[in-house]
Amino acid sequence: MKHAIVKVFRMKSEDLHKALSLIDARRNNITKLVSDLIKIRSINPPGDMQEIATFIEELLKNEGFSVNRVEPEHGKISLITSVGKGKPELVFNGHMDVVPSGDVSKWRYDPFSGVIVDEYIYGRGASDMKGGLGALIQAFLITSKFENKLNGKLTLVLVPDEETGGLLGTKYLVDNNIVVGDAVIIGEPTGLDYIDIGQKxxxxxxxxxxxxxxxxxxxxxxxxxxxxxxxxxxxxxxxxxxxKANPPDDIKYIIDTSTNVADSLIGLRGIGELILKxxxxxxxxxxxxxxxxxxxxxxxxxxxxxxxxxxxxxxxxxxxxxxxxxxxxxxxxxxxxEANYTSPYHKLVETVEETIELVISKKPRIFVQWASSDARYYRVKGIPTIHYGPAEVEGIHGYNERVKAEDVIKASKVYLITALKFLESI
Ligand SMILES: [Zn+2]
The missing domain is CATH 3.30.70.360 (Alpha-Beta Plaits)
Known part of the structure; x- marks a missing residue:
């Protein structure tokens, strides 16, 4: 692993540093974008994405991209745009909808204020997943600055409906071959040092x-x-x-270690064993x-x-x-x-793994999760898919949801460098 990172540095250190500094130069834009996304009440149910989709579409068009807008049912809008061409195709996927805020009086700040206090961005969706969404969009925009060096295509896919099953979002796009990729990163909240490769x-x-x-x-x-x-x-x-489950060998040890992750995330010793096996x-x-x-x-x-x-x-x-x-x-x-996972030995997982180590100077842990997500729709088609995104576990689908601004910026760096590496431009 270490060896691979050294190789990246040696090979094209100029491009790598340029990419990282482009993110640093946009720090305020990234934070502001996440805050602006939180301000738009893309609550599901009912799941009408008109306002947020139009906001993001305008942003992409102002940067010179043509955007494919897919709307199988009124308000259930997906946005798709690409940079580069040919294969391999890497997909950045993020959902625009959020769950309702619940009792507003239980929030320290208005859940749709997007207020930034002490380095944290607050509001419904901060972690799940407008932080990841903002980071993906900015990483996509910067990838376009390397367009002539890309060996393949990066596609940005922004979807509705994830919080209510994804049938009119990711599933619709995949089933109708509107989105076909070779690997997918979904910006769902995992925390910066975790990669999620499987779901029940x-x-x-x-x-x-x-x-x-x-x-x-x-x-x-x-x-x-x-x-x-x-x-x-x-x-x-x-x-x-x-x-009791009898998992295949390539995922067995990941499930074993994931039980400890689940114990600490849920705060109950032994629960991981029960829910993951x-x-x-x-x-x-x-x-x-x-x-x-x-x-x-x-x-x-x-x-x-x-x-x-x-x-x-x-x-x-x-x-x-x-x-x-x-x-x-x-x-x-x-x-x-059905339960589904992507092999921990797939190039996508290895690329993200070494990029995370490069960006946060810590080896990430690979784990599987007890809930389900849009990832299954890609995996069913044989497309390797992972979750990786900035997160504060506390507050997701609860009160006082927040995300650390610095984590959003670091996640954006991981997305960008992974794209450039996966598409062999650095
Ligand atoms: Zn989510």
């Missing part, structure tokens, strides 16, 4: 139970109570959290019965199951079917995505 799968199911109604005064001796069937099923369903289960919605004095003849239960790398949805569904058979339940699949 998710399996959302609706379990349905039918029974026979009768007057409540005759229960439990007559009739057939659908709620009781659901209750017994739910109790047994937790057995699936004991299923086994399925998790949340019983989210239950509906059943219509009157207190009637035995209910119908009940349905929505469950959210997350599947670790090394188990498939088929393995889990098989177990659930066995339980449902006992209680005469049926299952309807709401959605499925």
């Amino acid at each position: 799968g998710s399996l959302w199911l609706k379990l349905k139970f039918r029974g026979k109604s009768i007057h409540g005064s005759l229960a439990p001796y007559l009739g057939d109570n659908a709620i009781i069937k659901a209750y017994r099923t739910i109790t047994e369903l937790y057995n699936i959290t004991k299923l 086994h399925p998790t289960l949340n019983v989210g919605i239950i509906k059943g019965g219509s009157k207190i004095n009637m035995v209910p003849d119908y009940c349905e239960v929505d469950v959210d199951i997350r599947i670790p790398i090394g188990l498939t949805s088929r393995d889990v569904v098989e177990e659930i079917r066995k339980i449902l058979e006992k209680y005469e339940g049926e299952v309807e699949v709401i959605s499925i995505s």
Whole structure:
């Protein structure tokens, strides 16, 4: 690793220093861009991106780029623009939407002020992921200054809809071949010294139970109570959290070390082992019965199951079917995505790894995550994809979200140098 970095310096140290100094010269622009992005209320739901997309489109056009605007549904706008041509194609992907602010009185500063206090930029989306978004956009703009040296193409893809599943954003672009890349960096919050290369799968199911109604005064001796069937099923369903994953060799040790990362991020010792090596289960919605004095003849239960790398949805569904058979339940699949990851030995991961070490003088840790993201849509198509972005874990999807201005600038440096290296211009 060290050797590779020395090589970068020796090979084209002029270009490397020029690239880094171009970011330093734009420090205030980068910080201001993140602050301006936070000020735009791109809240999802409802997820209308008109204001933020128009703002970014204007910025890109003023810098001389032509921008492809894709809008499969009103307000669900994606922006795509490129520099360079041919292969390989590296994609910078970022989502423009943010989750709602929640109770505004619990925020120290207005969540849409983008205020900068003591080197931190505050507001909804600061970490997830307007910090990453600003850093990606600026790195893209600077990459264009090296256009005649690029051996390939860098494409900037800004999407809506990530916070509600990505169907009209990244998934739409990938499924319709509007975006096809050879490698993808998503600026999701990881913190500067972490690279996230894998996500769990998710399996959302609706379990349905039918029974026979009768007057409540005759229960439990007559009739057939659908709620009781659901209750017994739910109790047994937790057995699936004991299923153990058997991950492939190239990712096994990463999962082992990720359990410690999860422990410290969540602040609970041992949780990493549970959530990264086994399925998790949340019983989210239950509906059943219509009157207190009637035995209910119908009940349905929505469950959210997350599947670790090394188990498939088929393995889990098989177990659930066995339980449902006992209680005469049926299952309807709401959605499925399999666990997915990019090999830690892929050139993309190695390039980002050595670039991070160069920029922050610390060897990054590679880990896999327990949640899911837009990365799966690229990985399903065989496109290597990682998450890397500036972050303060506290406040993401909560209150007082913030990001360190210096971290945004450093992330922008990592994006820029990675692009130049991946496209073999330095
Ligand atoms: Zn995000």
